Amino acid sequence: MTETAIQFEHVRKSFGNEVVIPDLNFKINQGEFITILGSSGCGKTTTLKMVNGLLKPSAGKIMVNSQQISELDLVRLRRHTGYVVQQIGLFPHITVAENIAVVPRMLQWDQEAIKQRVDELLTLVQLAPAEYRDRYPKQLSGGQQQRVGVARALAANPPTVLFDEPFGALDALTREKLQEEIKQIHTALQGKTFLFVTHDINEALFLGQRVMVMKDGRIEQFATPTEIVSHPATNFVRELLGTVQQNQALWRDFND
Amino acid sequence: MTQQIIQYFQNNSSQYWQYVGQHLWLCTSAMLIAMVIAFPLGYLGSRNKTIANFCTLFSQVLRIIPSLALLFLLIPFLGTGYWPALTALVVLAFPPLLVNTILGFNEVSPLYKEVGSALGMTAQELRRKVEIPLALPYLLNGVKLALVEVIASATLATYIGAGGLGTLIFTGLGLYDMSYVVIGGVSVALLSLLAMIGFDFLISEVQKNDRNSNSV
Numbered sequence: 001m002t003e004t005a006i007q008f009e010h011v012r013k014s015f016g017n018e019v020v021i022p023d024l025n026f027k028i029n030q031g032e033f034i035t036i037l038g039s040s041g042c043g044k045t046t047t048l049k050m051v052n053g054l055l056k057p058s059a060g061k062i063m064v065n066s067q068q069i070s071e072l073d074l075v076r077l078r079r080h081t082g083y084v085v086q087q088i089g090l091f092p093h094i095t096v097a098e099n100i101a102v103v104p105r106m107l108q109w110d111q112e113a114i115k116q117r118v119d120e121l122l123t124l125v126q127l128a129p130a131e132y133r134d135r136y137p138k139q140l141s142g143g144q145q146q147r148v149g150v151a152r153a154l155a156a157n158p159p160t161v162l163f164d165e166p167f168g169a170l171d172a173l174t175r176e177k178l179q180e181e182i183k184q185i186h187t188a189l190q191g192k193t194f195l196f197v198t199h200d201i202n203e204a205l206f207l208g209q210r211v212m213v214m215k216d217g218r219i220e221q222f223a224t225p226t227e228i229v230s231h232p233a234t235n236f237v238r239e240l241l242g243t244v245q246q247n248q249a250l251w252r253d254f255n256d
Numbered sequence: 257m258t259q260q261i262i263q264y265f266q267n268n269s270s271q272y273w274q275y276v277g278q279h280l281w282l283c284t285s286a287m288l289i290a291m292v293i294a295f296p297l298g299y300l301g302s303r304n305k306t307i308a309n310f311c312t313l314f315s316q317v318l319r320i321i322p323s324l325a326l327l328f329l330l331i332p333f334l335g336t337g338y339w340p341a342l343t344a345l346v347v348l349a350f351p352p353l354l355v356n357t358i359l360g361f362n363e364v365s366p367l368y369k370e371v372g373s374a375l376g377m378t379a380q381e382l383r384r385k386v387e388i389p390l391a392l393p394y395l396l397n398g399v400k401l402a403l404v405e406v407i408a409s410a411t412l413a414t415y416i417g418a419g420g421l422g423t424l425i426f427t428g429l430g431l432y433d434m435s436y437v438v439i440g441g442v443s444v445a446l447l448s449l450l451a452m453i454g455f456d457f458l459i460s461e462v463q464k465n466d467r468n469s470n471s472v
């Protein structure tokens with residue numbers, strides 16, 4: 001029996017007079033890799049930020065591991081929820097190892113355990129610990145920085161990890177490589193819930209076990225990639241899929 | 257004149273060092289007091305527009321008043337000697353400290369604050385681990401500018417009886433003995449220069465790792 005990791009019940013979010021999310025309902029099971037797909041301004045990042053309390057819903061209930069987050073200590077919740085953003089946001093004044101160790105340190109792990117964990121994570125994201133541990137973020141390429149960003153999010157072994165377009169600013173080759181790796185990491189770590197926001201349909205379909213397609217703060221379709229491709233629920237989903245097909249058509253022309 | 261300067265140091269070196277000591281003590285105590293007040297105030301100013309506006313206005317008004325005038329203005333209230341001089345120097349150190357503290361905390365990218373809180377930092381941890389280290393180069397720059405200002409203005413504090421290297425300058429002017437003026441003047445200039453070089457070095461050390469890192 002799978003447990004529910006994240007649940008939204010009639011969640012509404014407005015900024016001033018502007019309603020970004022009118023009424024959002026969904027359930028995510030523990031251990032799922034979910035991608036949220038939508039164009040900019042559709043409310044996908046807002047949705048993500050409500051999961052770790054960076055934004056508060058205007059109305060409705062958000063449950064994480066069957067507990068309503070308005071009743072949880074946000075600091076505690078966030079220390080057990082990984083967070084990766086597009087701009088990466090490694091702290092520039094401390095080393096790679098110190099960046100990864102931020103959360104374990106706040107949780108007061110002992111020095112030896114932290115050191116071990118940092119090396120373990122660097123290995124997991126394919127950076128040689130001896131070489132990268134003591135570097136500063138500016139001494140890394142964008143792709144390497146985001147690997148460290150992922151390692152930092154995973155540091156304290158959180159059951160849930162949130163990704164906000166983490167690979168959006170990377171070049172196509174690096175992005176593809178990191179997509180492969182993040183998928184492997186999700187499989188290897190078992191039981192972790194990944195919630196991954198993207199505007200790239202290929203990324204969403206490749207990574208997600210289920211894909212949530214959003215438009216104007218509403219869910220257009222929430223289903224497996226196969227289901228979405230074979231039975232698009234709305235015109236919007238069909239249009240999105242159309243962009244992929246258009247691409248494929250272009251390639252066919254090239255190859256002929 | 258070189259002869260006279262050498263002679264002065266031969267006969268009065270203990271007096272000279274006493275003046276240097278007085279000068280440094282006056283500057284250091286003024287700086288410490290000013291920093292204790294200006295850093296927290298500047299931090300608040302970076303988050304609250306009203307406080308920021310007040311600080312800027314206050315700094316601008318202070319800039320119009322000459323240091324010497326400020327020193328004399330305090331005599332009716334505090335008399336002469338160390339305390340009014342200290343008060344005047346503290347006030348003079350405020351503008352550069354405040355302006356740079358506000359600037360420094362404002363320059364900390366909201367991204368780092370968001371990531372910090374998303375990682376579960378409390379407001380205090382965020383301040384200690386993210387905001388202060390990233391604002392530090394600006395804070396140090398404020399200290400540098402204030403210190404240079406204070407070292408120079410402390411010369412005038414002699415006028416209200418607070419001692420220091422200014423004593424040499426004014427004695428020299430009074431006796432029409434240029435060697436005193438040169439000794440006093442050059443010493444003050446050297447102190448300012450040392451303070452400036454020292455802080456520039458410190459600032460470059462502190463921000464060695466965080467430049468060019470805002471770009472992805």
